Amino acid sequence: MTTQPRTEKGQQTQAKLLATALECFATDGYKASSMRAIASNAGVSLSHAYYYFKSKEEIVAQLLLNLRREQYDFCAGMLAEGNTLEANIRAVLDTGVEALAPYHDFGPAFLRLMLARDMGNDEISSIELEIWEKVVSGSRPLPPLGIRRDLPKFLLLVSRQIFSAWAFDQSPQQRRSRLLMKNMAPVAAKFAVLCRLPVVRSLFEDVLALMDPGPAGIDEVAMADPSPLRRPKAS
Amino acid sequence: MTTQPRTEKGQQTQAKLLATALECFATDGYKASSMRAIASNAGVSLSHAYYYFKSKEEIVAQLLLNLRREQYDFCAGMLAEGNTLEANIRAVLDTGVEALAPYHDFGPAFLRLMLARDMGNDEISSIELEIWEKVVSGSRPLPPLGIRRDLPKFLLLVSRQIFSAWAFDQSPQQRRSRLLMKNMAPVAAKFAVLCRLPVVRSLFEDVLALMDPGPAGIDEVAMADPSPLRRPKAS
DNA sequence: CCAATTATTTGAACGCGTTCAAAAAAGGAA
DNA sequence: TTCCTTTTTTGAACGCGTTCAAATAATTGG
DSSP states (O other), X not given: OOSOOOSHHHHHHHHHHHHHHHHHHHHHOTTTSOHHHHHHHHTSOHHHHHHHXXXXXXXXXXXHHHHHHHHHHHHHHHTTSOOOHHHHHHHHHHHXXXXXXXXXXXXXXXXXXXXXXXXXXXXXXXXXXXXXXXXHHTOSSOOOHHHHTTHHHHHHHHHHXXXXXXXXXXXXXXXXXXXXXXXXXXXXHHHHHHTTSHHHHHHHHHHHHTTSOSGGGOHHHXXXXXXXXXXXXXX | OOSOOOSHHXXXXXXXXXXXXXHHHHHHOTTTSOHHHHHHHHTSOHHHHHHHOSSHHHHXXXXXXXXXXXXXXXXXXXXXXXXXXXXXXXXXXXXXXXXXXXXXXXXXXXXXXXXXXXXXXXXXXXXXXXXXHXXXXXXXXXXXXXXXXXHHXXXXXXXXXXHHHHHHOOSGGXXXXXXXXXXXXXXXXXHHHHXXXXXXXXXXXXXXXXXXXXXXXXXXXXXXXXXXXXXXXXX
């Protein structure tokens, strides 16, 4: 949200907007739910919706953030019980997809925002990372020391890809990607061992490098969407 | 294109629109290049641009298709020389990123379209698949018979992920993702062997299942963006 | 209490992608 | 030529996400 509500009525208005947006998305899908319709259904003017949310996408981001927070609270207990790494991975994938399931049919444009954010900077990413850290640190036996530190980041990245596949999965009940999740857990757990092989290990590190911020943090400004730099030959 | 030009002047107009769009994208980025600006610079009216391209995205798709065609012609020779699987993979990844490099700075919105298409149906996907089939069938020694048939599909999927990482890579010269490509080739080649392990093999098959079309092809119609189905609880 | 500051709310506007009915131009058959 | 069909081209409009200056309401300090 662009402006945090500073009065109680403000918070009510913001909450009402969020709830109304959710209704609209559920009824008409993401794209067909216009800001005008959301604002109108919430009983406020169009421009006022932009007082609390600086864009339509930010409404989505807020909804997804709430979802992750719920999942975090729900998972925290299970991950501290000393189960295997594989079991912990499954637990997070399962609860994650359960939380997101109602949003699946909001349309591709909705869930595309899950993947599109520049990783690692925003609040939702840090919550996800915390979850995966608990997955690793709470597992028994602990994974090899060499990758224990970086494994959470890696699992975050892999889970993003899986949820992306799930988001676009059109098979009934997302059967395909759910199967993928089920089989992903044991493979990821065994991957920890494979990381002893130099080839796999170097790949592991390159994948991780993708998550780090750009050159000294200068690029956050420069990566705004209109970015004219080079000019290719016509084809 | 929504309408194929049926006269010579029509083809000229369409080509002029494509070339002008490319210029605009290179100068101002994708988002900042409005259809009005493109049409105006091409010397036609706004609505006329929609006679040959049914959307702005379709202009991008056409540019990318031309690019893949060039890459296909360029690669075909190298892939028939009987090099190793690893070498062939590298060749395709390298020529692919070389072809796409000038488009990298058009903005994230531009290259997002590469990943967003529903895989396997459109013309650009079938060209990509043809390339990966040549990668496999032209490699010596040939990969194990058990996965030889499905390996091209798998490589297509993996390469999509890699190019997606590259598209969003903000490190200078996309250093990170290029390194990832370099290390990907030997791992993918060795992966063929690992597929003998049942765990890896089942994952391989689930990943492949993601690429097949939905239930009996009915869903292509139903997956249009406004898709209201369920209604989640408010949060 | 009144004024000053801050928070909320609005209406009007802008540029965008896209659509559509209809005008203009081109081609072919008589 | 004239008429008819097909192809190309246009101008005007619609709804969208977003912005902004200005109006209203709430809060605070004297």
